[in-house]
Amino acid sequence: EIVVFWFRRDLRLCDNVGLYHALQSEYKVLPIFIFDKEVLEQFPNPLDKRLTYIHDAIAGIDNQLKSFGTGVLCFHSTALEVFSVLTKEYDIKAVYANEDYEPKTIKRDQQIGDYLGTYSIPFYLFKDQVIFRGGDILKQDGTPYQVYTPYAKKWREQLTNQHLYDYSIKLASELFYSINCAIPTLESLGYTHGVNGIIPPYVDLPIISNYDKYRDYPGIDGTSKLGVALRFGTISVRQCVKIALKENAVWLSELIWREFFSQILYLYPQVENHCFKSKYEAVQYRNNEEEFKAWCNGQTGYPIVDAGMRELNETGFMHNRVRMITASFLTKHLLIDWRWGEAYFAQQLLDYDLASNNGNWQWVAGCGCDAAPYFRVFNPTEQVKKFDKDFVYLDKWVPEWRELDYVQPIVEHKFARERVLKAFKQALGTD
Ligand code: FAD
Numbered sequence: 001e002i003v004v005f006w007f008r009r010d011l012r013l014c015d016n017v018g019l020y021h022a023l024q025s026e027y028k029v030l031p032i033f034i035f036d037k038e039v040l041e042q043f044p045n046p047l048d049k050r051l052t053y054i055h056d057a058i059a060g061i062d063n064q065l066k067s068f069g070t071g072v073l074c075f076h077s078t079a080l081e082v083f084s085v086l087t088k089e090y091d092i093k094a095v096y097a098n099e100d101y102e103p104k105t106i107k108r109d110q111q112i113g114d115y116l117g118t119y120s121i122p123f124y125l126f127k128d129q130v131i132f133r134g135g136d137i138l139k140q141d142g143t144p145y146q147v148y149t150p151y152a153k154k155w156r157e158q159l160t161n162q163h164l165y166d167y168s169i170k171l172a173s174e175l176f177y178s179i180n181c182a183i184p185t186l187e188s189l190g191y192t193h194g195v196n197g198i199i200p201p202y203v204d205l206p207i208i209s210n211y212d213k214y215r216d217y218p219g220i221d222g223t224s225k226l227g228v229a230l231r232f233g234t235i236s237v238r239q240c241v242k243i244a245l246k247e248n249a250v251w252l253s254e255l256i257w258r259e260f261f262s263q264i265l266y267l268y269p270q271v272e273n274h275c276f277k278s279k280y281e282a283v284q285y286r287n288n289e290e291e292f293k294a295w296c297n298g299q300t301g302y303p304i305v306d307a308g309m310r311e312l313n314e315t316g317f318m319h320n321r322v323r324m325i326t327a328s329f330l331t332k333h334l335l336i337d338w339r340w341g342e343a344y345f346a347q348q349l350l351d352y353d354l355a356s357n358n359g360n361w362q363w364v365a366g367c368g369c370d371a372a373p374y375f376r377v378f379n380p381t382e383q384v385k386k387f388d389k390d391f392v393y394l395d396k397w398v399p400e401w402r403e404l405d406y407v408q409p410i411v412e413h414k415f416a417r418e419r420v421l422k423a424f425k426q427a428l429g430t431d
Contacts (some may be wrong), residue, residue, distance in 0.1 A: 002177045005018060005021050012056065012235070019165045022096035064171075087119050100353070109123070130262050132259055133266065134265075152256045155259065164238050203224070212251075218321055219391075228351040261358070292336055301409035304394065307322065308326040311397050338365035
């Protein structure tokens with residue numbers, strides 16, 4: 001008789017709500033992880049560094065659990081197949097996991113819950129990924145917020161110590177079902193291990209306490225770089241919020257943006273493929289494939305755009321300010337559908353998260369909730385003057401930008417600005 005704890009995007013042993021509850025049950029816990037074939041299909045690049053990240057995180061947990069006579073039982077299959085095997089091999093009393101709010105995972109979890117139900121096995125899901133999930137923060141009239149500022153105000157008001165409870169538990173051999181298993185190599189899953197692997201999450205307190213001063217300058221190492229850790233749950237959001245409350249209110253507001261977009265995707269799942277404001281579907285994008293390629297490869301002739309794309313392609317990270325500039329350039333200067341850019345970021349970003357990526361792309365494109373007005377078109381040259389005036393970031397990523405034979409600008413700024421304003425006005429009927 002056992003209970004199963006299923007790791008998903010919560011790859012840590014400490015302060016993990018679902019694991020805490022599994023360990024509190026009267027049965028021994030069998031920890032599992034599924035390299036889900038249906039999920040991996042979306043990540044076809046064998047060099048995808050996120051697989052190294054996940055693999056290293058699982059290996060770390062497995063290693064820690066070895067000292068308690070257990071490990072992480074891994075599968076390379078679909079969730080349904082895994083549970084059909086497990087229910088035959090073990091006498092399972094319950095399955096524990098943490099909630100996930102993406103439309104596809106919600107559907108999958110419903111399917112698994114139904115399947116386990118046929119064996120009368122309860123499937124317990126816990127809120128772990130966020131402080132407040134979709135529907136937890138509502139306006140007085142019971143409807144969700146679609147604008148960030150009042151949402152964030154209510155979020156702060158509603159926060160209590162209870163939300164920041166630490167679910168860490170003292171681990172011991174008798175809590176786990178003893179197994180002796182090896183986790184599969186990345187190569188056996190069809191991926192290549194990144195050169196150095198990926199370092200464990202590290203909270204740099206001086207960076208966080210100075211966050212408000214330096215966060216906007218891509219040439220300065222002024223942001224936490226915790227996006228990927230939050231994405232895969234190698235760090236607990238409760239721990240981050242506790243640090244933010246102590247160190248920096250502006251950093252807290254970023255964590256609230258994350259929850260804002262999480263609730264938008266949960267409550268309005270259609271945003272995955274459609275504009276939040278549907279009238280923006282009428283925008284006639286040009287969708288020129290050559291120009292899209294130039295943007296992807298950092299060859300637009302605008303050094304800040306090219307620097308951002310090259311940072312992304314090389315490292316899997318891009319500074320937030322530059323994410324805004326490159327996204328604005330794609331949608332406004334080149335008039336290419338935000339969904340193309342969103343899909344490209346989804347392939348490249350280590351911290352890729354459907355809710356945050358989609359929400360931010362729609363924000364930049366002007367079609368999202370609480371979006372930047374469509375007539376705000378970032379001027380890439382002015383952005384450099386404001387945020388990289390000593391060209392530290394440009395010199396790092398596009399060292400040839402000062403040379404005469406550097407790529408010619410793909411489109412002239414003033415012309416592009418007028419073109420996009422016309423296209424949006426036409427679409428919105430304000431011409
Ligand atoms: P910090 O600046 O230290 O912020 C701390 C954490 O707060 C981040 O790790 C992240 O979890 C959260 N956060 C910060 N800003 C935002 C924001 N605007 N929206 C939502 N959460 C935020 N963030 C992602 O996590 N995944 C994405 O796929 C993603 N795609 C983006 C696409 C575009 C076009 C833009 C403009 C922004 C996107 N962001 C995304 C938001 C933001 O750029 C990154 O979260 C941030 O740059 C990550 O760096 P950091 O970890 O150093 O974060």
